[in-house]
Amino acid sequence: MQARPDELITLAAESASQDAMILTLALYSGLRRGELGALQWTDVDWGDGRDGGRLHVRGSLDRRVVTGTKTEDSARSVDVPQELLDKLAVHQLSYPAVGEGFIFRTADGRPLDWGEWHKKRLVPLLKKSGMRAPAAASTRCATRT
Secondary structure (H helix, E strand, C coil): CECCHHHHHHHHHCCCHHHHHHHHHHHHHCCCHHHHHHCEHHHEECCCCCCCEEEEECCEEECCEEECCCCHHHCEEEEECHHHHHHHHHHHHHCCCCCCCECCECCCCCECCHHHHHHHHHHHHHHHCCCECCCHHHHHHHHHC
Protein backbone atom coordinates (compact mmCIF):
# COMPACT_ATOMS: atom_id res chain seq x y z
CA MET A 1 0.00 0.00 0.00
CA GLN A 2 1.09 3.59 -0.68
CA ALA A 3 2.27 5.40 2.45
CA ARG A 4 -0.01 8.25 3.54
CA PRO A 5 1.38 11.37 5.26
CA ASP A 6 -0.24 10.42 8.60
CA GLU A 7 1.40 6.99 8.41
CA LEU A 8 4.76 8.59 7.68
CA ILE A 9 4.37 10.85 10.72
CA THR A 10 3.77 7.77 12.87
CA LEU A 11 6.74 6.05 11.24
CA ALA A 12 8.89 9.11 11.92
CA ALA A 13 8.01 9.01 15.60
CA GLU A 14 9.23 5.41 15.76
CA SER A 15 12.46 5.98 13.78
CA ALA A 16 16.03 6.78 14.71
CA SER A 17 16.66 10.46 15.49
CA GLN A 18 17.96 11.72 12.14
CA ASP A 19 15.54 9.57 10.12
CA ALA A 20 12.66 10.84 12.21
CA MET A 21 13.67 14.46 11.72
CA ILE A 22 14.08 14.04 7.96
CA LEU A 23 10.60 12.54 7.62
CA THR A 24 9.05 15.08 9.98
CA LEU A 25 10.63 18.08 8.29
CA ALA A 26 9.67 16.79 4.83
CA LEU A 27 6.07 16.30 5.87
CA TYR A 28 5.69 19.60 7.72
CA SER A 29 7.48 21.75 5.14
CA GLY A 30 6.85 20.16 1.77
CA LEU A 31 10.46 20.80 0.74
CA ARG A 32 12.04 18.83 -2.08
CA ARG A 33 14.63 16.21 -1.16
CA GLY A 34 17.50 18.35 -2.48
CA GLU A 35 16.20 21.39 -0.59
CA LEU A 36 16.10 19.39 2.65
CA GLY A 37 19.65 18.23 2.03
CA ALA A 38 20.96 21.75 1.44
CA LEU A 39 19.44 23.18 4.64
CA GLN A 40 21.96 24.50 7.12
CA TRP A 41 21.35 25.62 10.68
CA THR A 42 21.76 29.24 9.54
CA ASP A 43 18.67 28.75 7.31
CA VAL A 44 16.42 28.34 10.35
CA ASP A 45 14.62 31.44 11.63
CA TRP A 46 13.65 30.31 15.13
CA GLY A 47 10.99 33.02 15.55
CA ASP A 48 9.95 34.16 18.99
CA GLY A 49 9.55 30.69 20.54
CA ARG A 50 5.74 30.81 20.49
CA ASP A 51 4.36 31.34 17.00
CA GLY A 52 6.63 29.32 14.73
CA GLY A 53 9.32 30.54 12.40
CA ARG A 54 10.69 30.03 8.91
CA LEU A 55 13.04 27.93 6.87
CA HIS A 56 14.98 29.84 4.25
CA VAL A 57 15.40 27.73 1.13
CA ARG A 58 18.51 29.00 -0.64
CA GLY A 59 19.80 25.99 -2.52
CA SER A 60 19.43 22.36 -3.44
CA LEU A 61 21.73 19.41 -2.89
CA ASP A 62 22.77 17.34 -5.89
CA ARG A 63 25.31 14.56 -5.36
CA ARG A 64 26.42 16.20 -2.10
CA VAL A 65 27.04 19.54 -3.80
CA VAL A 66 24.85 22.56 -3.02
CA THR A 67 23.58 24.19 -6.18
CA GLY A 68 20.93 26.80 -6.89
CA THR A 69 17.29 25.97 -6.34
CA LYS A 70 15.30 24.11 -9.00
CA THR A 71 13.68 27.32 -10.24
CA GLU A 72 14.11 31.01 -9.46
CA ASP A 73 10.85 30.94 -7.47
CA SER A 74 12.09 27.95 -5.45
CA ALA A 75 14.36 30.23 -3.39
CA ARG A 76 11.88 31.16 -0.69
CA SER A 77 11.02 31.24 2.98
CA VAL A 78 8.66 28.58 4.29
CA ASP A 79 6.59 29.19 7.42
CA VAL A 80 6.83 26.32 9.90
CA PRO A 81 4.94 25.70 13.15
CA GLN A 82 6.50 26.00 16.58
CA GLU A 83 6.09 22.25 17.07
CA LEU A 84 8.51 21.64 14.19
CA LEU A 85 11.00 24.20 15.50
CA ASP A 86 10.90 22.50 18.90
CA LYS A 87 11.72 19.16 17.24
CA LEU A 88 14.52 20.81 15.25
CA ALA A 89 15.98 22.26 18.46
CA VAL A 90 16.14 18.76 19.96
CA HIS A 91 17.69 17.44 16.75
CA GLN A 92 20.30 20.21 16.89
CA LEU A 93 21.49 18.89 20.26
CA SER A 94 22.44 15.60 18.60
CA TYR A 95 23.55 17.11 15.29
CA PRO A 96 25.11 20.51 16.03
CA ALA A 97 26.75 22.50 13.29
CA VAL A 98 29.92 20.82 12.02
CA GLY A 99 31.79 22.12 8.99
CA GLU A 100 29.28 23.93 6.79
CA GLY A 101 26.48 23.35 9.30
CA PHE A 102 24.17 21.02 7.38
CA ILE A 103 21.08 20.02 9.36
CA PHE A 104 21.20 16.49 7.93
CA ARG A 105 24.78 15.33 7.84
CA THR A 106 27.30 12.58 8.34
CA ALA A 107 29.44 12.45 11.48
CA ASP A 108 32.19 14.45 9.75
CA GLY A 109 29.82 17.23 8.69
CA ARG A 110 29.30 16.29 5.04
CA PRO A 111 25.72 16.40 3.75
CA LEU A 112 23.91 13.09 3.50
CA ASP A 113 23.88 11.16 0.26
CA TRP A 114 20.11 11.20 -0.30
CA GLY A 115 20.11 8.32 -2.77
CA GLU A 116 21.87 6.14 -0.21
CA TRP A 117 19.59 7.36 2.59
CA HIS A 118 16.53 6.51 0.52
CA LYS A 119 17.82 3.05 -0.38
CA LYS A 120 19.39 2.07 2.95
CA ARG A 121 17.15 3.85 5.48
CA LEU A 122 13.76 4.91 4.09
CA VAL A 123 12.90 1.86 1.99
CA PRO A 124 13.71 -0.62 4.81
CA LEU A 125 11.68 1.49 7.28
CA LEU A 126 8.69 1.45 4.97
CA LYS A 127 9.01 -2.26 4.23
CA LYS A 128 9.16 -3.03 7.94
CA SER A 129 5.91 -1.10 8.34
CA GLY A 130 4.26 -2.77 5.34
CA MET A 131 4.26 0.42 3.26
CA ARG A 132 5.89 1.39 0.00
CA ALA A 133 7.66 4.65 -0.68
CA PRO A 134 5.46 7.50 -1.88
CA ALA A 135 6.41 9.47 -4.94
CA ALA A 136 8.33 12.53 -3.73
CA ALA A 137 5.97 14.93 -5.49
CA SER A 138 2.87 13.33 -3.94
CA THR A 139 4.33 13.75 -0.45
CA ARG A 140 5.09 17.41 -1.19
CA CYS A 141 1.59 18.07 -2.53
CA ALA A 142 -0.07 16.33 0.40
CA THR A 143 1.74 18.55 2.87
CA ARG A 144 1.43 21.88 1.06
CA THR A 145 -2.30 21.82 0.23
